[in-house]
Amino acid sequence: MSDDLSALLGDSADSLLQHKCTGIPVESLHVPGPDSVERLYMPTDRNCRTLASLQRLLGHGRLGGSGYVSILPVDQGIEHSAGASFAPNPMYFDPENIVKLAIEGGCNGVASTFGVLGAVARQYAHRIPFIVKINHNELLTYPSTFDQVMFGSVERAYDMGAVAVGATIYFGSTESSRQIVEVAEAFQRAHELGMATILWCYLRNAAFKTDKDxxxxxxLTGQANHLGVTLQADIIKQKLPENNGGYNAVKFGKTSPIVYDKLTTDHPIDLCRYQVANCYMGRVGLINSGGASSGAGDLAQAVRTAVINKRAGGMGLISGRKAFQRPMDEGAKLLQAIQDVYLDPQVTVA
Known part of the structure; x- marks a missing residue:
């Protein structure tokens, strides 16, 4: 294990690198590996073209052939406004630079909007796998509403050569029932056309904030994941868990005390392991998001998230703002530092 990794993890290095999960042991998981497509996806009802798309995504970039993925996602121009997203580094107002960053960073794929990927599709769709994000929360409506609406069709993503489509559902929101129906239909069509599917399984309800967020x-994120795999997402994107006990704090729904007494602890790897368990014990890959950019600590935070995800049994990291809100060479190095965690054989599944 490199001294650089231990230095980045700091005081938490031993805790993160030596932890062993006992509530949900590694032996019960379907762990990512070079044979992930054959072992995990081929037994399903996905057609041959979808399997080929998954193999292309898993076979590209520095992590190609490992079973892990590193994806650059840039839909923030819609989700957080173009100014908020790109003013720190205006070169990324130009869609070509987004795709260039994913290539320079050695990513498996680039996830972005119909506009961004469509603007450069003929130049780059054959050079790096495209993941088209088909719905967004546009955040210009005033007063603000929090809803995911479709920005285009699955057929349009197929026509531009995408290997996958991505979508968000705000589970827990008043609009979630409509979003579930829309995304289920879109994912069915994507699979018919031979594309893979990635679901952003986010929660959104003001009642979920009480003494903690x-x-x-x-x-709660684990249950969102379980709903996502039920919709036949091939990969689940989820925020890294920061706490537990949401069901008990909000006082709704049903759970079991075994979740808290036996299956999980307060250790971040155990919390993430519960997210993996809800993805059919890893049959569907879990990728955690990299989170917002906070400046000088971004590299250490990104590497920490990667270690937690990998050791929990996850499939990789999808990190955007930490990479594109800095010069391209620095952003590429940050993405490669994340990938180095998944390439390090000494960072094992806990």
């Missing part, structure tokens, strides 16, 4: 609790 339970939008990032292991139990």
């Amino acid at each position: 339970y939008h990032v609790s292991a139990d």
Whole structure:
């Protein structure tokens, strides 16, 4: 294990690198590996073209052939406004630079909007796998509403050569029932056309904030993941859990005390392991998001998230703002530092 990794993890290095999960042991998981497509996806009802798309995504970039993925996601121009996203580094107002960063960074794929990827599709769709994000929360409506609406069709993503489509559902929101129906139909069509599917399984409800922000609790995000795999997402994107006990704090729904007494602890790897368990014990890959950029500590935070995800049994990291809100060479190095965690054989599944 490199001294650089231990230095980046700091005081938490031993805790993160030596931890062993006992509530949900590694032997019960389907762990990512070079044979992930054959072992995990081929037994399903996905057609041959979808399997080929998954193999292309898993076979590209520095992590190609490992079973792990590193994806650059840039839909923030819609989700957080173009100014908020790109003013720190205006070169990324130009879609070509987004795709260039994913290539320079050695990513498996680039996830962005119809506009961004469509603007450069003929130049780059054959050079790096495209993941088209088909719905967004546009955040210009005033007063603000929090809803995911479709920005285009699955057929349009197929026509531009995408290997996958991505979508968000705000589970827990008043609009979630409509979003579930829309995304289920879109994912069915994507699979028919031979594309893979990635679901952003986010929570959104003001009631989930009480004494803590339970939008990032292991139990509630785990259930969101379980709904996502039920919709036949091939990969689940989820925020890294920061706490637990959302069901009990919000006082709704049903759970079991076994979740808290036996299956999980307060250790971040155990919390993330519960997210993996809800992805059919890893049959569907879990990728955690890299989170917002906070400046000088971004590299250490990104590497920490990668270690937690990998050791929990996850499939990789999808990190955007930490990479594109800095010069391209620095952003590429940050993405490669994340990938180095998944390439390090000494960072094992806990």
